[in-house]
Amino acid sequence: MSAKLSKSEWGNLKSRYHFSYENNTHSADRFIYSRNLLNKELCETYLDSLASEIGSPSRRVTASMLAKRYAFLVVAPVLYAMTVYDKNLLLKLDNCRLVSPSDSEFNVTKSKFPNLSFEEPSVTEPVAGKRKEWRDHVLRQLFAEHISPLFHALSLFGGIPLVILWENVMVRMAPIYEDGLEEETNPAILQRLHEDFTFITQTAPGSIFGERRNPFTKFMSKTNIGTMSELPDIRQTCCFYYEMSSAEYCRACPKPLECHK
Numbered sequence: 001m002s003a004k005l006s007k008s009e010w011g012n013l014k015s016r017y018h019f020s021y022e023n024n025t026h027s028a029d030r031f032i033y034s035r036n037l038l039n040k041e042l043c044e045t046y047l048d049s050l051a052s053e054i055g056s057p058s059r060r061v062t063a064s065m066l067a068k069r070y071a072f073l074v075v076a077p078v079l080y081a082m083t084v085y086d087k088n089l090l091l092k093l094d095n096c097r098l099v100s101p102s103d104s105e106f107n108v109t110k111s112k113f114p115n116l117s118f119e120e121p122s123v124t125e126p127v128a129g130k131r132k133e134w135r136d137h138v139l140r141q142l143f144a145e146h147i148s149p150l151f152h153a154l155s156l157f158g159g160i161p162l163v164i165l166w167e168n169v170m171v172r173m174a175p176i177y178e179d180g181l182e183e184e185t186n187p188a189i190l191q192r193l194h195e196d197f198t199f200i201t202q203t204a205p206g207s208i209f210g211e212r213r214n215p216f217t218k219f220m221s222k223t224n225i226g227t228m229s230e231l232p233d234i235r236q237t238c239c240f241y242y243e244m245s246s247a248e249y250c251r252a253c254p255k256p257l258e259c260h261k
Contacts, residue, residue: 003087003125013089017077019116020099031117034096037150043157046098053100054112054244061240063158065113067151067165068239070098071172073116078142080176083196084189086131088124088138093146095119139200139208148210164237166215171235173200173216 005013014020036042047062056062074091081089098114126134147169155162177197184190201220206213219236234254242249 001125001127003123005081005085005087005089005123009081009085009087013077013081016080017073017116019073019077019118031097031099031114033094034098034146034150035093038093038153040153040157043153047158050114056244058243059158060160061243063154063160064164064168064239065241065244066158067154068168068172069113070147070150071169073098073114075142075147075169076172076176078138079173079196079200082135082138083176083192084180084184086125086192088134088141090121090123090141091118091146092121092141093150095121135196135199136204136208139204144208144210160240161237163215163218164239167219167235167237168239170201170216170219 032042032046037046044059047059047066050056050066051059051062054062054065056065074096078089078091081087095118097117099117101111101113101115124134124138151162151165154160154165177193180193181190184193201216202214204214206215209215235250236254238253239250242253
């Protein structure tokens, strides 16, 4: 069912995730449509350009950093809107653009990584009694139609295992639900936080993600099913951030543990 985000909802999403939904004009060499990253030549050119901007030593590292950034820019706001606002923010490969930080109004942190720009998307909300069906549709649009094709391209053209890219999404997705359970007091939102997180990470079929299996289940522990305590403190894969940061590791990186084995 067609809906709108309120001014305060838009404001909150924009401040959290640093995107712009105005139809901004940028010079052609300062942005790339997400759809174009599915093209080998365009993707490799973009990865090489981004590598020089962020100080990455290889396409593999750049592809991983881009996937982690993309999860923050696209996956996180869509899931936040779905669970907290009960609304779908439809971000598609065809209407999303990665914009150079120097051209972005939201580069308040002076980040070297790109920001997201798009024309104002359509917004939907569930029909009464049909939220589960609506949620399936939201997640399929986000993952099977958007993230999975992009990640397969980054994996192929960047030479990086797909599992690393999916865990990059996990580390961006989990705080939405962890922080929400600590901050929220609205019983309806708290229920959605529990149910949506459990569905996404455990019970949703692989087809919703455009994969043979649910790509998040393997990152969950097998204890305390149904609670956020399932989330391990240490990643299963390394995102290679340390290769571009003078050996500084991410907080959840498995590499320091491996070095002490």
